[in-house]
Amino acid sequence: MASSTGDRSQAVRNRLRAKVLTLDSMNPRVQRVEYAVxxxxxxxxxxxxxxxxQGVKKPFTEVIRANIGDAQAMGQRPITFLRQVLALCVNPDLLSSPNFPDDAKKRxxxxxxxxxxxxxxxxxxSSGIQLIREDVARYIERRxxxxxxxxxxxxxxxxxxxxIVTVLKLLVAGEGHTRTGVLIPIPQYPLxxxxxxxLGAVHVDYYLTRSAPGRWTWPSxxxxxxxxxxHCRPRALCVINPGVPPWLTRPCCLPRTPGQVQTRECIEAVIRFAFEERLFLLADEVYQDNVYAAGSQFHSFKKVLMEMGPPYAGQQELASFHSTSKGYMGECGFRGGYVEVVNMDAAVQQQMLKLMSVRLCPPVPGQALLDLVVSPPAPTDPSFAQFQAExxxxxxxxxxxxxxxEQVFNEAPGISCNPVQGAMYSFPRVQLPPRAVERAQELGLAPDMFFCLRLLEETGICVVPGSGFGQxxxxxxxxxTILHTPLEKLRLLLEKxxxxxxxxxxxxS
Amino acid sequence: MASSTGDRSQAVRNRLRAKVLTLDSMNPRVQRVEYAVxxxxxxxxxxxxxxxxQGVKKPFTEVIRANIGDAQAMGQRPITFLRQVLALCVNPDLLSSPNFPDDAKKRxxxxxxxxxxxxxxxxxxSSGIQLIREDVARYIERRxxxxxxxxxxxxxxxxxxxxIVTVLKLLVAGEGHTRTGVLIPIPQYPLxxxxxxxLGAVHVDYYLTRSAPGRWTWPSxxxxxxxxxxHCRPRALCVINPGVPPWLTRPCCLPRTPGQVQTRECIEAVIRFAFEERLFLLADEVYQDNVYAAGSQFHSFKKVLMEMGPPYAGQQELASFHSTSKGYMGECGFRGGYVEVVNMDAAVQQQMLKLMSVRLCPPVPGQALLDLVVSPPAPTDPSFAQFQAExxxxxxxxxxxxxxxEQVFNEAPGISCNPVQGAMYSFPRVQLPPRAVERAQELGLAPDMFFCLRLLEETGICVVPGSGFGQxxxxxxxxxTILHTPLEKLRLLLEKxxxxxxxxxxxxS
Known part of the structure; x- marks a missing residue:
């Protein structure tokens, strides 16, 4: 090959030089990213x-991960029907096997x-398989x-x-004090x-306070x-439903209230706020199947918005997110999910599709799994009974x-915990002695990070400090996470x- | 819920208003994204x-997609062994079935x-399953x-x-005329x-020219x-190997040369350039298994870099990308892939891991598939013969x-085509009459976009205009794409x- 620069290349041969890409020269925005989980x-x-x-002696024999909502890693078994259909999709030769129920084969x-x-x-x-998008739409209608x-x-x-990242990307604009601000609930999900x-946007933290039992205001x-x-232009409001607000944000050990799964009234107030302040609403509803407490019920933002009528129903912009990773299925590894947009400007929606197309398409096995989650076996299907039971x-x-x-934590000294009514986490408050806070400061650590690191070193239990979510x-x-299976394993963990x-x-002290 | 703004909410009830998110207010960078494929x-x-x-009459009965390298969509059957192991992973109940070979079960x-x-x-x-990363490393060593x-x-x-997006994200910095510039080969992959x-960075297009048969220089x-x-600070150089350069960039119908799969000499020159100009190298090597022509051989940038010795081997920063979507397997839907980084600053590598962790992890079925691609059955395994044959x-x-x-196109009037030696695409040149160019300009279209749209309307064949890649x-x-299966189907398509x-x-005319 002819190269006009071959001689220069000789000249630099023995020179040692700094890397092209260093902490000093890299994307400063990436450096500012923190991700506690x-x-x-x-x-x-x-x-x-x-x-x-490697045989190093520790005060424990195994590391117990309670840092991430990863049900199957904690021992939860996959739902049989989901995996049967997926195996048939992966290897269609199995469609002739007598070992699969007929409805799994049909699916x-x-x-x-x-x-x-x-x-x-x-x-x-890029937007996903049309048939599955139709099944998702029917699921939303039923819900x-x-x-x-x-x-x-x-x-x-x-x-x-x-x-969520895609929708946030659309929303980011401006420079300096006109940069997009996005309101996020504290504690937040650090995504x-x-x-x-x-993206170089500003997060504006918000807290909820409780004015009377079951009544919430948003002064802060x-x-x-x-x-x-x-310093910014607030353009979007994120809510996690169920989740935050308000289940994690209050002084602990309040009397039991239905607040942790958002009440309908609460959602209406959020929508009115968003409408008045001209904020695009992002509703993170991935825990919609994780509502356990008696008297609690999941209300989607879309449903409440539509039932509020004009001017909200026809105008308030909303994106609602769901996932195959949580719920009863806990299929995190497949990376399935969807967003439904409501009242989005048609031209912006085209831009969203274009942006998604750069990444070609979501993983197809995850799409197939999502299809099963949004349209599970019907009561007349052979797999129905087993599916429901599981x-x-x-x-x-x-x-x-x-x-x-809740019970174990609230009996323990120095620790207190709200009722866990939705989702799959607890967020207990710990009392830290002043000397521990001082010691943490000496080490340049947030006090709860110090606590969690000590907990990890002494017990092998891996949890995430509250400072990663905001408090x-x-x-x-x-x-x-409260996912350890079986229950006895969780009890031992909680007691430890x-x-x-x-x-x-x-x-x- | 107590709401201090309830009265204001009444006041706005009947006011119609503009959307929060419009083309005017959205992220201007996203608007600038183009994605021709x-x-x-x-x-x-x-x-x-x-x-x-819907029964509308057309001059064709089906739309034929030749726009994207999607082998299985074009009729290629999946490799049996890959799908057997994946089905076993998805549904481990099958591990007791006699219908799977022992090596598939073990895997x-x-x-x-x-x-x-x-x-x-x-x-x-977030960086992927450790075992699979080890298998990938062993694959690279063998290769x-x-x-x-x-x-x-x-x-x-x-x-x-x-x-690729992750590495580019790390590289982006600066504002105005200090913004990161990235050199990309024309024609490029529009990603x-x-x-x-x-990301608000600048793409700096480069072309290769041919100085003598088999010899390439980089004047432009x-x-x-x-x-x-x-207007920017060039900090990275992208190469596609095999691919561009130089297989798509020259006047067509040159005598057959081994140029389209990059020669070793050509790669050395690229590395010297990058080193001298202080450019981080991104080597897109997803077509490494797609080298067909006699006398052509795949040389990885990593191998050539290491064999060049000092000062290049120990200093030149390189990221090499691979995928499960191309090659002989064509498993696009699973979204499997990897990057190997070489000589990357350790602190930057930590930042890369952090950035990846925000998206939690790559789809696990895609990881499993990648594992099989990088460690296929060994000659002593029961599945070896069938795997090799397929x-x-x-x-x-x-x-x-x-x-x-190549043969069909070069016999046709008004069309000419380089030999296709690597990858799975052809990039023929078409002669467009001046009146067609004028008509395109009247319609505000690139002339080749106009040609491709007319082709689609008249024949149902969907290809991508060269302007989407640069020319x-x-x-x-x-x-x-040249993926239509069987060969007879491709022949009919080519003739049409x-x-x-x-x-x-x-x-x-």
């Missing part, structure tokens, strides 16, 4: 596991018919008591995270702050929103785990964990 | 399909052992003749696109320009790079298709297509 504490857990494997054939080349190995269109859903407003995604940091939200207008068993066990968690100044929490704050307090 | 021509193809279903068990809760339904660590590969430098991804538009690259320094049949057919495509000023091309330019020329 998989942050330093999880890194340390990985190291400890390696040390244990697999139906999905394969809708795939390019009748194979999960073909790309789908919302018949309120219509248009498949053209449904976009399948690589887990809910992917769809929001991480994505906003990466309003204040924060007004304050935010000094689903109910998982949900009943999650409810029992929620109750057990009120001067309060300390950790987030722990709940003995630790007393030991920690003793050490630092 | 799934652009307007594919939208029109979808509409035509719908019209055909499934090995993968499941490495999964959280022994299930594909658990999240993996590169024993040059070591460290699993800690391998990150699994959601197809190669995901990993690069789309992602750089979204150097010129472009120097020019680019006026793989060779696919590659032989692709080689035959490449030859057929020399005043030349017109289209990109067509090659009759069209003459008809088009007649119409516009």
């Amino acid at each position: 998989r942050g330093p504490i999880v890194q340390r857990a990985l190291e400890l596991e390696q040390e244990l494997r 697999a054939e139906r999905i394969l018919q809708a795939c390019g080349g009748h194979s999960l190995g073909a790309y789908s269109v 919302d008591g018949g309120i219509p859903a248009d498949p053209n407003n449904v976009f399948l995604s690589t887990g809910a995270s992917d769809a 929001y702050s991480a994505t906003l940091a990466e 939200f309003t204040v924060h929103c007004a304050k935010a207008r000094d 689903k109910q068993a998982v949900l009943a066990e999650l409810a029992a785990k929620a109750k057990l968690t 009120r100044e001067g309060t300390y929490h950790f987030r722990m 964990l709940s003995r630790f704050p007393a030991q920690f307090t003793l050490e630092y | 799934r652009g307007p021509i594919v939208q029109r193809a979808l509409e035509l399909e719908q019209e055909l279903r 499934a068990e090995r993968i499941l052992q490495a999964c959280g809760g022994h299930s594909l339904g658990a999240y993996s660590v 590169d003749g024993g040059i070591p590969a460290d699993p800690n430098n391998v990150f699994l991804s959601t197809g190669a696109s995901d990993a 690069y320009s789309a992602t750089l538009a979204e 690259f150097t010129v472009h790079c120097a020019k680019a320094r006026d 793989k060779q049949a696919v590659l032989a057919e692709l080689a035959a298709k490449a030859k057929l495509t 020399r000023e005043g030349t017109y091309h289209f990109r067509m 297509l090659s009759r069209f330019p003459a008809q088009f020329t007649l119409e516009y």
Whole structure:
């Protein structure tokens, strides 16, 4: 090959030089990203596991991960019907096997018919397989008591995270004090702050306060929103439903209220706020099947919005997210999910589709799984009884785990915990002695990060400090999943964990 | 719920208002994204399909998609062994079935052992399952003749696109004339320009020219790079290997040269350029198994870099991408892929891991599939013979298709085509009559977009205009996949297509 620069190349041959890409030269926005759920504490857990494997002596024999809502990693068995249909889709030779129920075969054939080349190995269109988008729309209609859903407003995604990032990307604009601000509930799911940091947008934290039993006001939200207008332009409001608000945000051990699964009244107020402040609504509804407590019921933002009538129903922009990772199925590894957009500008919706097309398509096995989740076996199908039994068993066990968690934590000294009514986490508050807070500050750590690191080193239990999600100044929490299976395993974990704050307090007082 | 703003809400009740999110207010970077492979021509193809279903009369009976490298959608059958192991992983109840070969079962068990809760339904660590990263590293070592590969430098991804976007994200910095510039080969894969538009970085196009048979120089690259320094800071160089350069960029119908699969000399020159200009190298090597022509051989950038010795081997930063979507397997829907980074700053590598962790993990079925692709059955395994036979049949057919495509196109008037030696596309040049160019300009379309739209309307054949990939000023091309199975189907398609330019020329002269 002729090269005009061959001689220059000789000249530099022995020169040592700095890397092109360093912390100083890299994307500063990426550096600002923080992601607690998989942050330093999880890194340390990985190291400890390696040390244990190498025979290093520790006060524990295994690292117990309670940092991420990952049901099957914690021992939950997959739902048989879902995996039967998926196996048939993956390997259609099995369609002639007598070992699969007829309805599983019919479902697999139906999905394969809708795939390019009748194979999960073909790309789908970027918004997802049309048939599955139609099934999702019908699921939403059933869920919302018949309120219509248009498949053209449904976009399948690589887990809910992917769809949330896509919608946030559309919303980001402006520079300096006109940068997009997005209101996020504290404690938050750190995907929001991480994505906003990466996009150069501003997260505006909001807290809820309780004015009377079962009644919630948003004073700090309003204040924060007004304050935010000094340095950004608030354009979107994120809510997690069920989840935050308000289940994690209050002083702990309040009397039991139906607040943790959002009441309908609460949702209406959020919609009115968004409408008045001209905010695009993002409703993270991935826990819609995780509602356990008696008297609690899931209300989707879409349903409440539509039932509120004009001017809200026809105008308020909303994106609602769902996932195959949570619920009773807990199929995190397949990365299935969708977003439904409501009242989105048609031209913007075209832009969203274009943006999705750059990544080609969501994983097709995850799309197939989502199809089964939104259209499970009907009562007349051969697989119905087993499917229902397995689903109910998982949900009943999650409810029992929620109750057990609350009970064990609230009996332990130095720790207190709200009722867990939805989702799959508890967010207990811990009392940290002043000397521990000082010690943490000396080490340059958030006090609850210090607590969680000590907990990990002493017990092998890996939980996430509350500071990763946000919490009120001067309060300390950790987030722990309640997914360990069977219940007895969770009990042992809870008991081990709940003995630790007393030991920690003793050490630092 | 108590709401201090209830009265204001009454006041706005009947006011109609603009959307929060409109083309005017949305992210301007997203608006600048263009993605030809799934652009307007594919939208029109979808509409035509719908019209055909509704019984609208057309000069064709089906839309034939040749716009995207999607082998299984075009009729290629999946490799049996891959799907057997995946089905076993999805539904481990099948492990007791006598209908699966023993090695498939062992492989499934090995993968499941490495999964959280022994299930594909658990999240993996964000960089991918450790065992699979180790298998990828061993694959790279074998491929590169024993040059070591460290699993800690391998990150699994959601197809190669995901990993490419992640590395580009790290590289983007600066504002105005210090913005990151990334050199991309023309014609490019539009993922690069789309992602750089979204990230607010600058794409600096480069072309290769041929100085003598089999010898290539980069004059316009150097010129472009120097020019680019006026308005941006070039920090990275993308190459597609095999692919562009130089297989698509030259005046067509040159004598056959081994150029289209990059020669070793050519790769060395690229590495020297990158080193001298202080550019991070991105090597898109997803077509590494798609090398058909006699005398052609795949050289990875990593191997050549390491064999070049100091100062290159120990310093030049490189990211090499691979995918399960191309090659002999064509498993696009599973979205499997990986990136290996070489000489990356350790702190930046930590930042990359953090960034990946925000999306939790790549789809686990895609990870499992990747594992099988990088460690196929060994000669002593029961599945070896069938696996090899199927793989060779696919590659032989692709080689035959490449030859057929070149032959049919070069016999047709108004169309000419380079030999297709790697990958799975042809990029023929078409002669467009001046009146057609004028008509396109009247319609506000690129001339080759106009040609491709007319082709679609008249024949139902969907190909992508060359302008979506970039081409020399005043030349017109289209990109067509050569994947249609069986060969006879491809022949009919090619013949139909090659009759069209003459008809088009007649119409516009």
